[in-house]
Amino acid sequence: MRKNLFMLEELQELDLKIDGRQGGRQTLLDQMVELDQQVEETRLAVDAKRGELALLEEEKEGLEANLVTEDENIARSEVRQKEIKTQKEYQAVVKEITAARKLKAELEEQILQKSAQAEELTADIAAREADLASLEENMASRKAEIQEGLDRIDRELAADAAAKETTVKAIPASLVKRYLALRERRQGIAIVEARAGNCSGCNMNLPPQLYNSLFRGDDLVLCPHCQRMLFLRQDAQ
Structure with a gap:
């Protein structure tokens, strides 16, 4: 029995070693997942900013279309102004032109604001894209190191499994x-x-x-x- 007990102690040492290696392996796998999550979160943030920029450009295009419409309205009103015969009609057209010019000025101001926001957002996206590229490069190197660690642990686990199999065969199955x-x-x-x-x-x-x-x-x-x-x-x- 004493010999069997010492063999059991040896088996337990192997099992504890295997437990430790498997724990280390899981830690490396978790690190790999965390690295992928970091890259994905950064990529999603860049995509979100691109979406903001696309929406901003769309809003700016809408304002520019409205500006064109107001320019056309002003032009038509100015033509009509030259053909008016009565004071009442003249004042009404002048009022229309004044309102259209005010709206045009507001549209131009909004377009300038959108352009400034788009420029700032474009710079932000460029910086984020550079950070993403750098992160992906660094992550590739780090993941290669982690993979080396995983390969090493797998080799050690294979050796431990072989040693365990040999030890188990030397101990009665009931024990x-x-x-x-x-x-x-x-x-x-x-x-x-x-x-x-x-x-x-x-x-x-x-x-x-x-x-x-x-x-x-x-x-x-x-x-x-x-x-x-x-x-x-x-x-x-």
Whole structure:
């Protein structure tokens, strides 16, 4: 039994190593996703600004069309003004021309404002596009480093899996099954060393008769407190 227990300890060390590597692998995968999200968020921000600019240009074109219409209205009114015979009609046309010119001035002011906003937005988009290009370049380099780390971990996991397979074959199947059940219930630690009369898993004191059984090493001994498998090193004896 003592040999099997030491083999179980070796199996547990391999499992803990695999757990750590898998955790590290998941961290790298999460970093990869985060990098993609950063690029996507930056790209979406650029697209949103482009949408703002397109809407601004559309509004400006509408104002320019209205300005053309007002210019035409003024021109027609000025022609009519020359043909008017009565004072009343003349005053009405003058009023129309005045109102049209006022509206034209307002439209021109709005067009100037839209042009200034469009110019500012165009500069902002250019800066954001430059930032996006730089980010994508940096991210490509960082993702390459992460991929190297993933490849290395995968090689290590493959080696660990092979070593684990060899170790499992050397242990009775019933004992492996019990180990796996304990490992699942005890946060990955199924077998622990008995040291100085205590269980190193829960630090509780072990009964003397149980400790004597460990010295003999004939049977499987469980900690009465945490139910983990116990083993005793030869040097401790």
